[in-house]
Amino acid sequence: MNTLFQARYGAATAPGYTLNPTLETLLEHRSVRSYQDKALAPNTLELLIAAAQSASTSSNLQSWSVVAIEDPERKDRLARMAGNQEHIRACPLFLVWLVDLARLDALGDRRGLARDSLDYLELLMVGVIDATLAAQNAAIAAESMNLGIVYIGGMRNQPEAVAAELGLPPRTFGLFGMCIGHPNPERPAAVKPRLPQQAVLHREQYNAKQITAPADDYITTMSNFYKSQGMKTHGDWDQHSLHRVRGPEAMAGRDRLAEALKKLGLALR
Numbered sequence: 001m002n003t004l005f006q007a008r009y010g011a012a013t014a015p016g017y018t019l020n021p022t023l024e025t026l027l028e029h030r031s032v033r034s035y036q037d038k039a040l041a042p043n044t045l046e047l048l049i050a051a052a053q054s055a056s057t058s059s060n061l062q063s064w065s066v067v068a069i070e071d072p073e074r075k076d077r078l079a080r081m082a083g084n085q086e087h088i089r090a091c092p093l094f095l096v097w098l099v100d101l102a103r104l105d106a107l108g109d110r111r112g113l114a115r116d117s118l119d120y121l122e123l124l125m126v127g128v129i130d131a132t133l134a135a136q137n138a139a140i141a142a143e144s145m146n147l148g149i150v151y152i153g154g155m156r157n158q159p160e161a162v163a164a165e166l167g168l169p170p171r172t173f174g175l176f177g178m179c180i181g182h183p184n185p186e187r188p189a190a191v192k193p194r195l196p197q198q199a200v201l202h203r204e205q206y207n208a209k210q211i212t213a214p215a216d217d218y219i220t221t222m223s224n225f226y227k228s229q230g231m232k233t234h235g236d237w238d239q240h241s242l243h244r245v246r247g248p249e250a251m252a253g254r255d256r257l258a259e260a261l262k263k264l265g266l267a268l269r
């Protein structure tokens with residue numbers, strides 16, 4: 001148990017609690033970007049989707065869908081759209097998680113009922129939250145089966161192109177992708193340390209004094225991690241993170257996401 005906490009925080013004392021297999025799976029998470037050339041066991045996809053559908057969903061609206069892609073040519077095209085990420089080609093199964101307000105729209109149309117709320121930011125938010133919870137359940141399910149996953153935000157680089165490739169109807173869009181496959185033991189991924197709990201856990205009220213202070217230890221922890229993994233970065237963890245959010249030029253096309261969503265029939269009122 002200590003080793004899992006140690007890996008997650010770089011250095012830490014574990015709380016007095018015995019981990020169960022679910023907690024072990026959660027604490028052992030690491031993004032996997034190198035896969036064996038090996039098919040998934042039969043029914044894996046269906047199990048993952050059952051796990052995804054078991055997540056909580058706002059008002060039981062279930063305002064998400066997912067497209068499963070195994071065709072190498074389609075994966076290649078999606079890899080290009082996502083900034084040429086090789087792991088999309090290498091994984092046997094690529095899932096694109098969708099915000100899906102098309103279903104409610106069609107059901108409303110069939111009944112002749114109003115669904116004006118679909119045009120508000122709130123409903124887009126509901127779809128984003130529902131799709132994310134579903135996806136994360138599938139991720140944990142996959143990891144519990146000794147599979148590796150990595151999310152692909154690069155699906156939002158060119159939302160209209162992704163929508164065309166997947167034949168998406170209006171009022172849907174590809175929120176993110178997810179590579180799934182058997183991890184390549186020759187290129188094992190390491191558990192990436194997270195901020196100390198004091199940075200993220202506030203008790204009763206937000207403590208503004210905690211905003212940057214605990215990050216200093218983490219910056220040291222991450223420098224050691226970068227070194228151990230031979231990772232090239234834009235400086236320390238804070239500098240590297242700030243480089244990522246420096247402006248539209250660092251957003252790989254996602255600076256025009258609001259415009260793209262409107263084109264795909266998702267209003268932001």
Ligand SMILES: Cc1cc2nc3c(=O)[nH]c(=O)nc-3n(C[C@H](O)[C@H](O)[C@H](O)COP(=O)(O)O)c2cc1C
Nearest residue numbers: 029030031033085150151152153154176190191192
């Ligand atoms: C919504 C989302 C989108 C992501 N997009 C990408 C991506 O496009 N490519 C990639 O290699 N990793 C991507 N990641 C993985 C993150 O870089 C990774 O989760 C983070 O660095 C923490 O590392 P860990 O997952 O190994 O703990 C994404 C993660 C999330 C949650």
